[in-house]
Amino acid sequence: MKYLPTARLDRFLEDAAKLRKIYVPVDGEQNRAAYRLWMPGTVVSKALNTTRSAKDFFFPQTENLVGFRRTEKKLEIVDPRRETEDFAVFGVRACDARSFSILDKVFLSDPADTYYANRRAHGLVLSVSCRRPAETCFCTAFGIDPSAPEGDVTFTDDGEGYYVRANSEKGEAFLESLSGVFDEADEAGEKEARAQTKRIADRLPLGTLPLEKFGGGKTKDLFDRPEWSSLSESCIGCGTCTFVCPTCQCYDIRDFDTGREVRRFRCWDSCMYSDFTKMAGGNPRLTQKERFRQRFMHKLVYFPENNGGEFGCVGCGRCLRACPIGMNIVKVLKTLAEDGNES
Amino acid sequence: MNPETMLPAICTVTEIRTDTPDVKTFRVVSRDGKKPFEHLPGQCAMVSLPGIGEAMFSVTSSPTDLEWLEFSIKKCGHLTEWLHMLEPGMEVTVRGPYGRPFPVDDELLHKNLLFIAGGIGLAPLRSVIRYVRAKRENYGNVEIIYGARSKADLVDYDEITTEWTRDMNVHLTIDRAEDAWDGHVGFVPNYVKELSPSLDSVALVCGPPIMIKFTVQGLTELGFRPEQIYTTMELRMKCGVGKCGRCNIGAKYVCKDGPVFRFDELGELPDEY
Numbered sequence: 001m002k003y004l005p006t007a008r009l010d011r012f013l014e015d016a017a018k019l020r021k022i023y024v025p026v027d028g029e030q031n032r033a034a035y036r037l038w039m040p041g042t043v044v045s046k047a048l049n050t051t052r053s054a055k056d057f058f059f060p061q062t063e064n065l066v067g068f069r070r071t072e073k074k075l076e077i078v079d080p081r082r083e084t085e086d087f088a089v090f091g092v093r094a095c096d097a098r099s100f101s102i103l104d105k106v107f108l109s110d111p112a113d114t115y116y117a118n119r120r121a122h123g124l125v126l127s128v129s130c131r132r133p134a135e136t137c138f139c140t141a142f143g144i145d146p147s148a149p150e151g152d153v154t155f156t157d158d159g160e161g162y163y164v165r166a167n168s169e170k171g172e173a174f175l176e177s178l179s180g181v182f183d184e185a186d187e188a189g190e191k192e193a194r195a196q197t198k199r200i201a202d203r204l205p206l207g208t209l210p211l212e213k214f215g216g217g218k219t220k221d222l223f224d225r226p227e228w229s230s231l232s233e234s235c236i237g238c239g240t241c242t243f244v245c246p247t248c249q250c251y252d253i254r255d256f257d258t259g260r261e262v263r264r265f266r267c268w269d270s271c272m273y274s275d276f277t278k279m280a281g282g283n284p285r286l287t288q289k290e291r292f293r294q295r296f297m298h299k300l301v302y303f304p305e306n307n308g309g310e311f312g313c314v315g316c317g318r319c320l321r322a323c324p325i326g327m328n329i330v331k332v333l334k335t336l337a338e339d340g341n342e343s
Numbered sequence: 344m345n346p347e348t349m350l351p352a353i354c355t356v357t358e359i360r361t362d363t364p365d366v367k368t369f370r371v372v373s374r375d376g377k378k379p380f381e382h383l384p385g386q387c388a389m390v391s392l393p394g395i396g397e398a399m400f401s402v403t404s405s406p407t408d409l410e411w412l413e414f415s416i417k418k419c420g421h422l423t424e425w426l427h428m429l430e431p432g433m434e435v436t437v438r439g440p441y442g443r444p445f446p447v448d449d450e451l452l453h454k455n456l457l458f459i460a461g462g463i464g465l466a467p468l469r470s471v472i473r474y475v476r477a478k479r480e481n482y483g484n485v486e487i488i489y490g491a492r493s494k495a496d497l498v499d500y501d502e503i504t505t506e507w508t509r510d511m512n513v514h515l516t517i518d519r520a521e522d523a524w525d526g527h528v529g530f531v532p533n534y535v536k537e538l539s540p541s542l543d544s545v546a547l548v549c550g551p552p553i554m555i556k557f558t559v560q561g562l563t564e565l566g567f568r569p570e571q572i573y574t575t576m577e578l579r580m581k582c583g584v585g586k587c588g589r590c591n592i593g594a595k596y597v598c599k600d601g602p603v604f605r606f607d608e609l610g611e612l613p614d615e616y
Contacts, residue, residue, distance in 0.1 A: 111344060277590075
């Protein structure tokens with residue numbers, strides 16, 4: 001077990017940046033923290049979490065998949081990929097750390113998405129425990145422990161520094177090559193720091209949710225519930241929830257003609273958009289009600305059905321803060337669970 | 344399937360047949376002149392014109408067609424309008440095959456088969472029909488009930504009337520009477536009820552959603568069970584491998600868990616297609 005006093009965080013990052021690119025959360029305008037490449041002088045944000053999730057590192061908002069050049073009548077394929085450099089992300093919270101294992105289930109399942117797999121192979125996740133989870137946090141409802149996040153290396157915050165523990169071979173090798181910056185520590189301190197976080201986490205207002213009404217096999221119970229109409233009534237279909245969500249992974253594939261070549265790229269898409277399922281011959285999700293229902297049914301029923309019961313939500317609370325009409329997965333869960341009791 | 348699922352193969356269009364005023368059949372081979380890949384009847388592939396778009400089409404040739412793939416494509420949107428402007432010798436990209444095929448080598452083996460198609464809905468069934476014809480001794484009696492708006496809209500009319508009638512019972516119908524038509528007139532679902540096909544057969548149904556709905560209703564009235572009826576679904580698709588998230592019906596992805604579904608399986612899914 002190693003220990004890194006907060007005063008030595010900059011030195012750790014400086015040393016780490018010599019090994020690989022390292023990204024850290026940095027405060028931006030309007031208290032919006034965002035991941036930035038660490039450079040000497042970069043101040044690590046003290047915010048609980050970044051406005052956008054950390055999924056960009058492995059599933060970027062836009063990404064070129066393949067290129068085409070056309071000469072007379074002939075086509076030529078161009079593979080735009082360059083070997084991704086090794087990088088590390090420091091400051092990933094427990095919710096986002098779990099989101100990676102959820103994204104893995106989509107992108108690494110057969111046939112694996114080689115673009116995502118390549119980024120995962122080159123990325124190192126340095127997670128940090130949450131000292132004070134926020135009122136909008138509900139990771140614990142989904143079985144996530146904010147005091148002990150997943151990741152290649154876990155940094156457990158005790159207010160004055162971090163207990164540092166490697167969880168993977170990759171993480172171990174990384175710590176090994178930086179050993180000079182850490183103090184030795186015993187596990188009791190880490191345990192106490194975790195207990196402090198747990199005491200707060202146990203009192204979170206949204207810390208338990210009625211999930212027993214949801215999960216694989218519940219499609220018939222939930223799909224035709226009348227509450228979908230009132231829940232979705234004010235949804236403006238902006239898709240913000242899907243963009244800030246660490247587990248939303250739907251994407252579009254489109255072509256862009258640069259004049260010199262055609263670039264086929266993928267970009268984040270949203271099931272909340274009216275043209276998401278639109279075909280030349282019609283649209284199976286005609287109104288916002290069907291699109292809204294799809295998003296929550298996917299996270300709460302379809303995803304668990306296909307993935308051994310795991311829910312497609314990590315309780316990060318970003319959608320609670322970002323939705324312009326104040327709708328969110330917690331309200332959906334509670335509404336459908338309550339009314340289900342009465343019927 | 345290529346492990347690099349997003350990298351397509353460049354293929355040459357060697358032959359284009361005009362089937363109907365808005366349906367053309369494209370024969371494609373890879374650059375070395377061979378069949379681009381092996382598939383099973385009912386499977387699909389992503390066909391693209393780079394810069395225009397990419398979309399999922401069922402392979403309408405049979406695995407027993409050894410030298411090429413064929414796609415019968417109706418002009419009904421942006422990409423398909425461009426595809427209809429292609430000329431032989433031009434190149435497209437193809438990736439696949441995708442999805443679950445019709446169970447031609449297990450559940451359908453030695454069975455009496457009843458194909459029911461409407462309009463362009465014949466395209467995905469054509470692959471199965473050609474396969475069954477190539478291995479005719481492996482299947483029982485075969486009935487084909489096929490209808491379109493008019494005689495001119497019957498896809499593969501020549502192949503049907505000169506070849507399929509040799510070893511299968513073909514029943515054609517068109518929606519409205521025409522001077523040059525002495526065959527049956529009427530909608531497919533009604534014609535199916537009129538013909539009252541034998542209950543000891545497996546039905547494979549494809550066509551516009553409304554035609555499928557009424558046909559299956561009719562079959563059910565005749566006594567067919569959902570386990571005896573197959574169809575093939577179509578929803579918007581982008582990736583073809585169950586990741587981009589748009590072709591799901593409930594927890595099933597049409598691109599990977601379908602496109603072929605048995606009606607008892609569809610009954611378990613929400614009515615959102």
